[in-house]
Amino acid sequence: MKALVYHGKEDLRLEERPIPSVGPGEVLLRVLRAGICGTDLRILHGAHRHYPSGVVRIPGHEVVGEIVTLGEGVSGWQVGQRVFVAPNTGCGHCRQCVSGNNNRCPDFCALGITIDGAFAEYVCIPAAALRQGNLIPLDKTVDPAAAVLIEPLACVLRGQDAVAVSAGDVVLIMGAGPIGILHTMLARVRGAARVIVSEVWGARLTLAAAVGADRTVDVNVEDLQQVVLSESDGAGADVVIVAAPVATAQQSALELAALGGRVNFFGGLPKDQSIVPIDTNLIHYKELLVTGTTACNTYDCWRAATLVRAGRIDLTCLVSGIYPLERFAEAFAAAQQRSALKIVFDPTQMQ
Numbered sequence: 001m002k003a004l005v006y007h008g009k010e011d012l013r014l015e016e017r018p019i020p021s022v023g024p025g026e027v028l029l030r031v032l033r034a035g036i037c038g039t040d041l042r043i044l045h046g047a048h049r050h051y052p053s054g055v056v057r058i059p060g061h062e063v064v065g066e067i068v069t070l071g072e073g074v075s076g077w078q079v080g081q082r083v084f085v086a087p088n089t090g091c092g093h094c095r096q097c098v099s100g101n102n103n104r105c106p107d108f109c110a111l112g113i114t115i116d117g118a119f120a121e122y123v124c125i126p127a128a129a130l131r132q133g134n135l136i137p138l139d140k141t142v143d144p145a146a147a148v149l150i151e152p153l154a155c156v157l158r159g160q161d162a163v164a165v166s167a168g169d170v171v172l173i174m175g176a177g178p179i180g181i182l183h184t185m186l187a188r189v190r191g192a193a194r195v196i197v198s199e200v201w202g203a204r205l206t207l208a209a210a211v212g213a214d215r216t217v218d219v220n221v222e223d224l225q226q227v228v229l230s231e232s233d234g235a236g237a238d239v240v241i242v243a244a245p246v247a248t249a250q251q252s253a254l255e256l257a258a259l260g261g262r263v264n265f266f267g268g269l270p271k272d273q274s275i276v277p278i279d280t281n282l283i284h285y286k287e288l289l290v291t292g293t294t295a296c297n298t299y300d301c302w303r304a305a306t307l308v309r310a311g312r313i314d315l316t317c318l319v320s321g322i323y324p325l326e327r328f329a330e331a332f333a334a335a336q337q338r339s340a341l342k343i344v345f346d347p348t349q350m351q
């Protein structure tokens with residue numbers, strides 16, 4: 001099979017690899033689509049902690065595939081069935097796993113992160129992933145390129161659960177990249193009364209408006225605080241989600257939140273820039289809830305897949321390019337562009 005293999009910093013190679021052999025309890029998927037995400041860019045640049053130098057591995061953790069082989073003892077699945085794969089498997093027995101938070105398991109295993117992933121024609125799904133419910137059935141009516149976004153949608157769902165985005169809320173989303181767009185769509189589904197989206201890169205706001213933002217704010221042109229106050233009868237935002245890796249956005253989130261507001265620092269900051277002075281009196285006197293969320297658990301993926309299958313959220317508008325594996329250099333270059341949303345590989349397509 002063809003596979004995109006990481007050999008070191010900035011060194012991805014398209015290689016011929018044997019199709020993985022399928023052990024007991026495992027299944028083999030033919031990869032239909034695999035998304036490139038920020039994590040993959042970090043891997044490519046040699047900045048991912050699970051890809052230290054010397055590691056040779058196939059990345060790709062956002063995967064939609066079709067079952068081609070069932071390992072010994074696998075039941076409840078059929079050859080030909082289309083599935084989405086929740087990427088993370090926990091150890092299954094630590095405190096975090098038992099509480100349902102396998103994304104926090106210190107001993108996690110993940111496709112494309114700790115083991116070979118889906119930037120290939122085939123990927124083998126480990127037995128533990130099957131046992132833990134990581135395989136999620138998809139209808140053939142769901143666009144497979146869009147369905148790779150179930151994973152980021154699951155992260156966004158977890159993020160909005162943490163700040164309880166509810167009917168009637170004024171929600172401010174800072175950042176209109178793919179994650180900000182997903183937050184916008186989900187906040188609408190959850191019944192937010194007003195969704196305000198701010199961005200430094202004005203061009204990104206067109207899509208935010210198209211997917212349902214009530215008010216978009218190019219912060220180079222308008223004063224965000226004034227807009228938030230006028231959109232909330234002077235109260236501030238009930239919920240602020242910082243969906244951009246920007247320290248000043250985190251600082252102003254506390255100012256823009258209403259009394260009793262809820263704030264999620266959804267995007268992490270660059271490693272050496274994460275110490276940020278904040279006015280803790282804003283948290284104290286306004287009784288703010290300030291939290292953060294990271295990644296998603298398998299149940300978040302199940303619920304995200306349900307939303308997509310039900311047609312409540314259409315992820316198709318986020319796919320900005322589909323590439324065969326052969327054109328990986330172009331695909332990664334496109335994924336680096338600020339204008340790109342989700343770039344997806346189609347390994348069934350041969351150049």
Ligand SMILES: [Zn+2]
Pocket residue numbers: 037038039061062151152
């Ligand atoms: Zn991802």
Ligand SMILES: [Zn+2]
Pocket residue numbers: 090091092093094095096097098102105106107
């Ligand atoms: Zn665990």
